[in-house]
Amino acid sequence: MTNPTEIKALVFDVFGTIVDWRSGVAREASAFLQRHAPSLDAFAFADAWRREYSPSMEEIRSGRRPYVRLDVLHRENLVKVLERSGIAGVTDAEIDELNLAWHRLDPWPDALGALNRLKRRFIIAPLSNGNIRLMVDMAKRAGLPWDAILGAEVVRAYKPSPQVYSETVDILGLAPAELCLVAAHNGDLAAARRLGLSTAFVVRPTEHGPNQKTDLKADEAWDFVVGDLNELASQLDASID
Template sequence: MSGLKDFLSAIPIGESRSPRRGEHRVRALVFDTYGTVCDFYGPMTRQFERFARERGEECDAHVMTVAWRTAYAMSCFQQAATESEFSPLRQIQRANLEKVMNEHYPAPVSPEELNQLTTVWDRLDPWPDTVEGLHRLKGQAIIAPVSNGNYIDMVNLARYAGLPWDIILGSSVAGMYKPHPDAYLKSIAALNLPPEEVCMVAAHQAELPYAAGHGMQTAFIMRPDEFGGITKPRDPEPGKPYLDAAEIYPEGDWTYITDSFIDLAEQIRQS
């Protein structure tokens, strides 16, 4: 088992579906974070470009950013699929970065430099609608990350980006990375709410069927600049994973479909 299709097929999807809009009250919203709440592409490409410039070297910052993010996603899928021992995400990111630098950077990089570069995950920029939208949503329901970021990753990012979470849920609660069922079910249990009153918000539709399968409401948000403007086509090539492209076309019967947290708050208010 080594490819995305293998990993995802090994992770069970429940038999429930997402409730229809307005069918149940939204009492909590839980969010994917990297790419959904915050922009990883811009901060990472700028960091790689600055790092190379200061050393008088050249690199393809786009390729390196996409490779690092893809390695992150595949590492989490693998852990969820194999139910292997839970490792801190910072450790995973650091190991993946070392491989990326070995493959794509033209010169040796010290352990200290790798450690410093890895901290960029603590300094991702919120999307323009994020902070205002989260505050609006917080006025209607509990808001929390259900992220593959661990407690400290989410605390550092929230402090940097001004994210007004009520509680931090996700991988550290479950001891599993998404989309393992525990990442959702243990987060829901921590809220003491039924799944149908919790809405999973994500820009990545590979994740949403798993949330829907547990009976959660789902919200797909389009983030067209997630990969610097590269988007997945309306008619994707069969079998191609498109881990390097933003999703802008709905591919499922999600409870909500939106292009901003501000709009999502209004949709929920009107439901």
């Protein structure tokens, strides 16, 4: 287990851990579907779009495709979902606008207060598969108080590829254990732990909706296991004071 006093920076998974992607994408999709496919459910549409997320990145992780930013993948995936849903006649401008749904996601209720608490003692930054412009737009809209924007586009690789974690440690000039990944996804944390990072699991039991089956509990003895980000901030405060 990591000595909490060693931690100097916290990096965060964003989609699902910091922001509620499903509700945000469904909100943006709802108006679009009213125009083009009023019988379709906006949450089902958001889920279908998200299901393309990991397979599209795997093409890059595997080396079958050169790196492209997530905005590009999201747009390609959206076109696939539109075609599969039988939605035709959508203009490029409408597709581009709906693709920006991922830039306009709302944080979970605990996120802003906890991030501002943590920022007083630690460097805080996203370690997301989202590209830089996406992360900046989201942060400015939601008030996320990042010290830097880190993640996939910075290292031109997608989690859980090892270089995402190791190169982020190097960028921050830290030893691996001095950097703690905070995520609601056990797989992300497992990849970080293999590179020596500290780990914090925060449960988000409705990330995938009311019938979520995955990541409902910690699969390993992570350095921190918390119910929300305020609990993490309190534990880190107690370990340092």
